Amino acid sequence: xxxxxxxxxxxxxxxxxxxxxxxxxxxxxxxxxxxxxxxxxxxxxxxxxxxxxxxxxxxxxxxxxxxxxxxxxxxxxxxxxxxxxxxxxxxxxxxxxxxxxxxxxxxxxxxxxxxxxxxxxxxxxxxxxxxxxxxxxxxxxxxxxxxxxxxxxxxxxxxxxxxxxxxxxxxxxxxxxxxxxxxxxxxxxxxxxxxxxxxxxxxxxxxxxxxxxxxxxxxxxxxxxxxxxxxxxxxxxxxxxxxxxxxxxxxxxxxxxxxxxxxxxxxxxxxxxxxxxxxxxxxxxxxxxxxxxxxxxxxxxxxxxxxxxxxxxxxxxxxxxxxxxxx
Ligand code: ADP
Ligand code: MG
Numbered sequence: 432x433x434x435x436x437x438x439x440x441x442x443x444x445x446x447x448x449x450x451x452x453x454x455x456x457x458x459x460x461x462x463x464x465x466x467x468x469x470x471x472x473x474x475x476x477x478x479x480x481x482x483x484x485x486x487x488x489x490x491x492x493x494x495x496x497x498x499x500x501x502x503x504x505x506x507x508x509x510x511x512x513x514x515x516x517x518x519x520x521x522x523x524x525x526x527x528x529x530x531x532x533x534x535x536x537x538x539x540x541x542x543x544x545x546x547x548x549x550x551x552x553x554x555x556x557x558x559x560x561x562x563x564x565x566x567x568x569x570x571x572x573x574x575x576x577x578x579x580x581x582x583x584x585x586x587x588x589x590x591x592x593x594x595x596x597x598x599x600x601x602x603x604x605x606x607x608x609x610x611x612x613x614x615x616x617x618x619x620x621x622x623x624x625x626x627x628x629x630x631x632x633x634x635x636x637x638x639x640x641x642x643x644x645x646x647x648x649x650x651x652x653x654x655x656x657x658x659x660x661x662x663x664x665x666x667x668x669x670x671x672x673x674x675x676x677x678x679x680x681x682x683x684x685x686x687x688x689x690x691x692x693x694x695x696x697x698x699x700x701x702x703x704x705x706x707x708x709x710x711x712x713x714x715x716x717x718x719x720x721x722x723x724x725x726x727x728x729x730x731x732x733x734x735x736x737x738x739x740x741x742x743x744x745x746x747x748x749x750x751x752x753x754x755x756x757x758x
Contacts, residue, residue, distance in 0.1 A: 456482040465630035472624040520589035538578035545719035546691040550600035551575035569694035607714025631670040638664035671717040699724025702743040
């Protein structure tokens with residue numbers, strides 16, 4: 432059997448051993464331009480105040496990361512980098528430096544298909560307003576789309592651009608990072624069963640008490656439908672789809688995942704989900720594998736024993752990596 436197939440035992444009276452208070456707590460809220468959700472199990476001796484405090488802590492952590500990493504907030508560390516890094520080294524927080532280092536490592540791993548400098552052209556797309564750059568603008572920006580133009584200096588925690596036109600954006604990795612930090616907050620508080628999601632990024636801590644969590648992958652062409660339901664415990668899953676932010680012009684779909692080599696939306700597949708232990712990596716890898724497409728993307732995932740993939744191609748056929756295939 433594949434490593435994620437689970438025998439589901441439904442334990443009807445599993446909750447009998449808990450006190451009257453022990454229960455699931457949950458909340459959904461808007462942050463980082465998307466819908467986030469937190470859900471966790473609190474045991475016997477906890478109070479409602481404990482639950483409320485944890486929910487606030489998770490919400491505040493996501494807001495804090497947004498304030499640090501949003502390109503739309505002029506005072507964010509990210510905005511300061513984009514404003515100044517071409518003219519002077521910009522000193523950043525350890526947290527942002529470490530995330531930029533992860534982004535760099537994933538760019539190397541994916542042969543530049545994950546590349547935060549995609550933003551050098553990315554900021555000229557506005558999906559809500561149906562705006563896209565013309566060919567001349569794309570051509571001019573292409574030289575600035577290269578992760579090697581971002582110089583990270585570890586001793587000084589500084590960031591420098593070697594090209595004046597470079598812009599960076601962490602939209603393909605920041606939500607995974609946020610989910611990772613929030614799970615750490617719950618874990619530190621002694622929580623053993625939790626789900627945290629931000630948009631298409633979900634991490635499961637433990638199981639749902641005696642049974643797995645079920646995480647759905649959206650049907651890419653029918654909003655209300657689910658393409659697959661996966662039983663998961665102690666895993667992270669990230670889905671990248673061409674249906675989240677897009678517009679269609681002359682029959683062509685322009686959406687928010689950009690091929691760094693062309694400056695145009697990637698159109699090899701319609702949905703990519705990556706499963707693994709590291710929330711930050713699965714987030715960035717889902718974006719990268721989306722750009723790579725089925726053959727190249729699946730080949731890379733099959734080389735990485737810690738990650739599995741579910742890819743839906745343009746014919747809406749579902750493909751899974753070798754670790755998910757039944758023997
Ligand atoms: P979502 O943001 O809907 O969860 P993804 O995780 O796939 O979806 O991330 C898409 C986001 O990643 C885009 O909105 C953009 O901010 C960023 N992005 C787009 N193309 C690339 C790329 N080639 N490399 C890195 N980041 C990218
Ligand atoms: Mg992603």
